[in-house]
Amino acid sequence: MSIASDIIRGHTDTIILAHLMHGDSYGYEINKSIQRKTDGLYELKEATLYSAFRRLEQDGSITSYWGDESTGARRRYYSITEYGRHAFNELLSEWERARVLIDQLIAVED
Amino acid sequence: MSIASDIIRGHTDTIILAHLMHGDSYGYEINKSIQRKTDGLYELKEATLYSAFRRLEQDGSITSYWGDESTGARRRYYSITEYGRHAFNELLSEWERARVLIDQLIAVED
DNA sequence: AAACATACCTTGACAGGCGATGTATGTTGG
DNA sequence: CCAACATACATCGCCTGTCAAGGTATGTTT
Numbered sequence: 421m422s423i424a425s426d427i428i429r430g431h432t433d434t435i436i437l438a439h440l441m442h443g444d445s446y447g448y449e450i451n452k453s454i455q456r457k458t459d460g461l462y463e464l465k466e467a468t469l470y471s472a473f474r475r476l477e478q479d480g481s482i483t484s485y486w487g488d489e490s491t492g493a494r495r496r497y498y499s500i501t502e503y504g505r506h507a508f509n510e511l512l513s514e515w516e517r518a519r520v521l522i523d524q525l526i527a528v529e530d
Numbered sequence: 531m532s533i534a535s536d537i538i539r540g541h542t543d544t545i546i547l548a549h550l551m552h553g554d555s556y557g558y559e560i561n562k563s564i565q566r567k568t569d570g571l572y573e574l575k576e577a578t579l580y581s582a583f584r585r586l587e588q589d590g591s592i593t594s595y596w597g598d599e600s601t602g603a604r605r606r607y608y609s610i611t612e613y614g615r616h617a618f619n620e621l622l623s624e625w626e627r628a629r630v631l632i633d634q635l636i637a638v639e640d
Numbered sequence: 641a642a643a644c645a646t647a648c649c650t651t652g653a654c655a656g657g658c659g660a661t662g663t664a665t666g667t668t669g670g
Numbered sequence: 671c672c673a674a675c676a677t678a679c680a681t682c683g684c685c686t687g688t689c690a691a692g693g694t695a696t697g698t699t700t
Contacts, residue, residue, distance in 0.1 A: 425657055425689070427628045431636065438636040448678050457634055460600030461627075465658050470612060470680060475656090493678040495663050512636065518537040518642080521568055526541065526548040526622065535688060536656075541688080558647050575689050580649060582687090603647035605698050 423462055432464060432472045432483075434515065437508040440482060440500035447473065447496065471497060481507050535585040542574060542582045543591075544625065547618040550592060557583065557606065559614055583608060591617050 438448050447469055455463045464472075476482045481504035487495040500508070547548045549560050559580055565573045574582075591614030597605040606628070 423628050423631060424540060424624060426540030427624065427633070429539050429656060430534060430686090431632055434615060435632075435635045435682080438638055452677095458631055462631055462635070466679085467658050467660090467681080468656080471656075471658090482638045484576075489665095489678095491666075492565060493676095495678065514537065515636065516633070518533050518561055521533060522537060522538065522541055522545075522625070524567055525545045526573070526625065528548055528551045539656095539687065556647080576648085577650080577689050577691090578687075581689095585687090599647095599696095601697075603645095605647065 421527040424463065428462070428489060431515070432468060433476060434508065435464070436469075436476065437450055438502055439483060440498060441505070441508060444497045446497045446498065449495075476504070479507075480504070506510065509526075538572070541625070543572070543586060544580075544584065544618065546582055546608075546620040547591060547610060547614055547621065550577060550608060551615070551618060554607045554609045556608065558599065586614070589617075590614070 426453060435454065436450060437471050439445055439453060445453075447466075451464050451466075451469055473482070473484070478496075480501060482498045482500055484496050487497050489495055545564065546560060549555055549563060555563075557576075561574050561576075583592070585593070587594060587608075590610045590611060592610055594606050594608050597607050599605060613640055
C-alpha cells in the first residue's frame with residue numbers, strides 16, 4: 421500500500437458509491453475493481469469496506485439483498501438509492517472544492 | 531466550515547510544513563494564514579493544530595523555541611528541520627499520487 | 641469595565657481505518 | 671486426494687487524528 425490511509429480516509433464512501441452508480445455490486449467485486457483500476461496500488465481493507473457498507477446502509481445511501489447464487493459463496497449485493505445518488509453528487513463537489521483548497525494550502529510558492 | 535475534516539485529514543501536517551518552508555512561524559499566525567489563503571473557507575481547529583505541532587516535533591520534522599516578545603502574548607516559534615523538508619517533499623508527492631488515484635476511483639465514467 | 645484580539649495549552653470523547661481472526665464454498669495443482 | 675488458493679462475508683478491539691470544551695495570560699479598544 422503506497423497511499424496513507426489518512427489521505428484516503430473520507431473517500432471510502434465516495435469510492436463505493438461511485439462504483440454503485442454503474443449498477444448493483446457486492447463487496448468482493450467492488451474491491452477487486454478498485455485494485456484493477458489502480459493497478460494494484462490501492463485496495464480497501466475488508467474491515468474498512470464492510471464497515472462502510474454498514475454506515476451507508478444506515479444513512480440510507482444504499483440498500484442490500486442476498487444474491488441467489490446456485491453455486492459458490494453467497495453474495496450480498498448493494499444498490500444505490502436515490503438519496504445515495506444525491507449524497508454522491510454532494511461528495512463529488514466537495515472533493516472538487518477540497519482538491520483546490522489543499523493544492524492552495526500546500527503550495528510552497530505563495 | 532464547508533469542507534469536511536475527513537477530507538482534509540492527513541493533510542494537516544503537510545499544510546503546516548508547507549507554511550514553515552517559508553521560514554519560522556508560530557501557531558496563531560499559521561492558522562490566520564490558512565484562513566487568509568482560503569478566504570475563510572478553512573481553518574485548523576486549535577486542538578488539531580497544537581497536537582500536530584507535538585507530533586511533528588516528536589518525529590523530528592520541526593523544532594521550537596520561545597520568541598522574545600517584549601510586549602504582547604508570548605509566542606512559540608517553530609522551525610522546519612532538514613528531515614522535515616525531506617518529509618514535506620515525500621508528503622507532496624504522496625498527495626500528487628493520491629489525487630490522481632482518488633480522481634480515478636470516484637469517476638463515474640469508466 | 642467589558643469586550644475583543646492575540647497567543648498558548650490540555651482533556652476526553654468520537655469516528656474511521658485496519659490487523660487479526662473466523663466462517664463457508666468451490667477450484668486447482670501436485 | 672488433499673493442501674493451497676480464490677471467492678465471499680463478517681466482527682472485535684486497537685490506534686490515530688480531529689475537535690468541542692475548557693483554561694491561562696497579555697494587550698487594546700469601546
